[in-house]
Amino acid sequence: MRRLIYATLFLNAILYIRAIDIYDDEELVTIEDEPYSAANNFENNANNPSFRNVRILWPYPFNNKSDPTKDNETPEAADMRLHLSKLKTQNRKARFGYWSYPQSPIVDMMLKSVAVNYSPTNANDPFDFLRDSYPLPKGLNQPFEEYDYIIVGAGSTGSVLAARLTEDKPRATVLLLEAGRPEMLLSDVPALTQYLQQTDYVWPYTMEHQPGVCLGSEEQRCYMPRGKAVGGSSVTNSMVYARGRPQDWDRIAADGNYGWSYNDVLPFYIKSERAELRKYKNAPYHGRDGELVVENVPFKTGLVEAFLAAGRDFGHPTIDYNDPEQLGFGYVQTVSYKGHRLSAAKAFLHQHKRRKNLHILTEARATRVLIDNQSKKAYAVEYIKNNIKRTVRCRREIVLSAGPIGSPQLLMLSGIGPQEHLQTLGIPVVADKKVGRSMYDHVSFPGIVFKLNSSNASLLEPKVATLPNLMQWLQFGDGLLATPGGVEAIGYLKSPLSEDSLPDIELASIGGSLTLDAGGAIRKSWKITDKTYFKSFGALSGTDTWQAIPTLLQPKSKGFLELRDTSPFSHPKLFGNYLSDPKDMATLIEAVKYITRLGESQSFRKYDASLYLPPYPTCSSYGLGSDQYWECAIRTMIVSARDPTSTCKMGPQSDPDAVVDPELRVYGVERLRVADASVIPRPLTGRTNAAEIMIGEKLANLIRNTWSNVVA
Numbered sequence: 001m002r003r004l005i006y007a008t009l010f011l012n013a014i015l016y017i018r019a020i021d022i023y024d025d026e027e028l029v030t031i032e033d034e035p036y037s038a039a040n041n042f043e044n045n046a047n048n049p050s051f052r053n054v055r056i057l058w059p060y061p062f063n064n065k066s067d068p069t070k071d072n073e074t075p076e077a078a079d080m081r082l083h084l085s086k087l088k089t090q091n092r093k094a095r096f097g098y099w100s101y102p103q104s105p106i107v108d109m110m111l112k113s114v115a116v117n118y119s120p121t122n123a124n125d126p127f128d129f130l131r132d133s134y135p136l137p138k139g140l141n142q143p144f145e146e147y148d149y150i151i152v153g154a155g156s157t158g159s160v161l162a163a164r165l166t167e168d169k170p171r172a173t174v175l176l177l178e179a180g181r182p183e184m185l186l187s188d189v190p191a192l193t194q195y196l197q198q199t200d201y202v203w204p205y206t207m208e209h210q211p212g213v214c215l216g217s218e219e220q221r222c223y224m225p226r227g228k229a230v231g232g233s234s235v236t237n238s239m240v241y242a243r244g245r246p247q248d249w250d251r252i253a254a255d256g257n258y259g260w261s262y263n264d265v266l267p268f269y270i271k272s273e274r275a276e277l278r279k280y281k282n283a284p285y286h287g288r289d290g291e292l293v294v295e296n297v298p299f300k301t302g303l304v305e306a307f308l309a310a311g312r313d314f315g316h317p318t319i320d321y322n323d324p325e326q327l328g329f330g331y332v333q334t335v336s337y338k339g340h341r342l343s344a345a346k347a348f349l350h351q352h353k354r355r356k357n358l359h360i361l362t363e364a365r366a367t368r369v370l371i372d373n374q375s376k377k378a379y380a381v382e383y384i385k386n387n388i389k390r391t392v393r394c395r396r397e398i399v400l401s402a403g404p405i406g407s408p409q410l411l412m413l414s415g416i417g418p419q420e421h422l423q424t425l426g427i428p429v430v431a432d433k434k435v436g437r438s439m440y441d442h443v444s445f446p447g448i449v450f451k452l453n454s455s456n457a458s459l460l461e462p463k464v465a466t467l468p469n470l471m472q473w474l475q476f477g478d479g480l481l482a483t484p485g486g487v488e489a490i491g492y493l494k495s496p497l498s499e500d501s502l503p504d505i506e507l508a509s510i511g512g513s514l515t516l517d518a519g520g521a522i523r524k525s526w527k528i529t530d531k532t533y534f535k536s537f538g539a540l541s542g543t544d545t546w547q548a549i550p551t552l553l554q555p556k557s558k559g560f561l562e563l564r565d566t567s568p569f570s571h572p573k574l575f576g577n578y579l580s581d582p583k584d585m586a587t588l589i590e591a592v593k594y595i596t597r598l599g600e601s602q603s604f605r606k607y608d609a610s611l612y613l614p615p616y617p618t619c620s621s622y623g624l625g626s627d628q629y630w631e632c633a634i635r636t637m638i639v640s641a642r643d644p645t646s647t648c649k650m651g652p653q654s655d656p657d658a659v660v661d662p663e664l665r666v667y668g669v670e671r672l673r674v675a676d677a678s679v680i681p682r683p684l685t686g687r688t689n690a691a692e693i694m695i696g697e698k699l700a701n702l703i704r705n706t707w708s709n710v711v712a
Contacts, residue, residue: 155232160696244686256652339477431668
């Protein structure tokens with residue numbers, strides 16, 4: 001069967017390549033990965049037979065010198081230069097005086113197969129059988145009328161929770177409702193991360209207009225897509241595994257949230273994890289027996305070594321950035337298995353989907369939780385599947401794991417939320433709670449780019465999206481397509497404005513920059529307009545570049561969300577309030593200055609790196625490189641890092657803003673809990689996905705303890 005899959009993909013890819021015919025002249029070479037770094041010392045080993053007998057495919061010539069002149073270039077370099085020239089002249093698309101690549105036929109093929117709304121034109125479509133499925137157990141044509149537990153949302157938390165609650169004896173019955181569809185093979189390609197933001201695998205949430213931010217985005221509204229699939233955002237995120245710092249959870253516990261200190265939650269992080277990290281897999285804070293595989297990326301450019309070396313020069317050691325005792329820079333760690341994306345669905349649901357007590361309904365949109373007016377107990381969930389409204393009852397508990405946007409929306413539609421807001425919409429109030437009144441989000445600035453006066457140092461789409469690289473990834477899980485959206489390393493900093501021991505800036509080192517696809521999927525994944533991108537960055541198309549993207553980890557600005565109307569199909573109104581606190585802007589400007597020093601350091605001189613100052617249309621009245629220029633640039637290019645939290649805030653009963661208690665039970669309603677990033681009461685200094693999986697493990701333990709004396 002595997003050979004059939006490869007052969008089918010191969011034949012389809014050949015058809016695409018013949019149709020466009022832009023890769024005919026490309027020559028591929030195999031080079032050493034020592035260790036896993038394709039750019040490490042390859043000139044000295046190019047003629048070594050054992051060196052060439054490796055699996056990493058790299059369509060770059062051996063010449064990696066800083067001198068870009070044509071006099072001394074190798075024949076391979078000349079071929080690549082000629083190839084890029086062809087792209088510029090024969091396949092250009094005019095954009096404000098600059099050009100962009102035509103979409104690679106390989107990318108086109110993969111996107112057609114990955115799209116949820118893709119409809120085959122014939123019964124022999126080769127991609128349908130690559131999609132996962134979650135049928136009801138044999139003998140069942142429809143779900144039960146009643147279950148022990150109902151979980152709304154098969155995202156990272158919901159997937160873990162469903163798996164754990166159905167593994168115990170006596171076996172409880174669990175219904176898992178998911179509005180999205182299952183993922184498929186090519187959604188596992190790490191390099192397709194940005195492309196997935198344009199498919200139906202995401203909820204395309206957009207912030208309400210806020211003056212002075214996201215000036216370069218479509219309609220000047222910030223874009224914040226969230227996963228819509230079995231697996232949730234773990235199907236569409238950058239796969240980065242970053243827990244944050246112990247102080248995150250110690251602060252949360254100190255606020256009155258018993259059982260949530262770092263020492264309390266660490267066992268649940270460890271339980272899920274199976275670390276396959278080359279150097280740190282046996283560290284006591286990593287797990288070795290869980291389902292969630294965490295590994296190093298099997299491909300890197302030489303730029304990551306320059307980034308880490310520069311960090312060391314500035315006092316930031318190269319470490320395991322998940323080490324609770326150290327702060328510094330480190331190679332990125334991803335939730336993946338042998339170079340393939342490992343979503344929460346694959347890790348926790350796929351192998352258990354034949355359990356008779358676990359029923360998973362896809363494309364089932366929950367619309368309301370039914371709550372008894374007298375007892376204030378949640379007893380059923382309404383949902384729509386195949387355009388039919390259905391009701392399913394629950395014997396024990398209902399858990400909302402619909403994400404930091406979906407869970408508060410569902411609570412408010414069910415009558416749990418701010419009384420004045422619900423009454424305005426005519427929704428009967430069950431519990432007056434401040435649902436959605438707090439929302440923190442990490443924000444990033446992808447506008448600091450260094451131009452490299454060096455050949456073949458960074459990733460460029462025409463070199464990455466090739467048929468041999470696709471086959472390489474399918475067969476071995478390595479090569480250029482294994483890079484998770486270009487992210488190669490993560491660093492944590494405490495800026496001069498940091499008020500405590502926690503880092504306030506994350507740096508993500510990229511093996512290129514947002515220009516690597518010449519204005520294609522990367523900037524579109526942030527909804528950056530044509531005008532902004534091509535006027536600002538169009539001159540860099542086809543050029544080797546490097547960037548580090550700073551992310552604000554401890555934002556002081558707080559947003560909120562509310563219902564747009566009473567329809568469960570309407571997206572809520574999201575108010576990010578980005579940069580409304582002046583300290584957030586000041587912190588990002590400090591990050592810009594730090595990255596500038598990194599790029600101008602000794603480690604990057606071999607690439608002859610120079611800071612590129614984009615001529616943003618919105619910033620023409622400011623001197624290039626001035627603080628005013630950078631503030632304008634940040635307001636133009638700021639994007640959501642897609643890590644919203646706190647919309648169903650966890651807190652003690654004394655906290656007037658709390659929606660759930662420390663056991664994630666909704667205040668004022670019995671047998672109803674919320675479990676996802678929405679309950680996290682403060683911004684974390686890591687990515688939220690690892691925390692969401694930990695929350696699923698912890699809640700499963702809490703629910704088991706609650707119902708331990710119940711006999712099915």
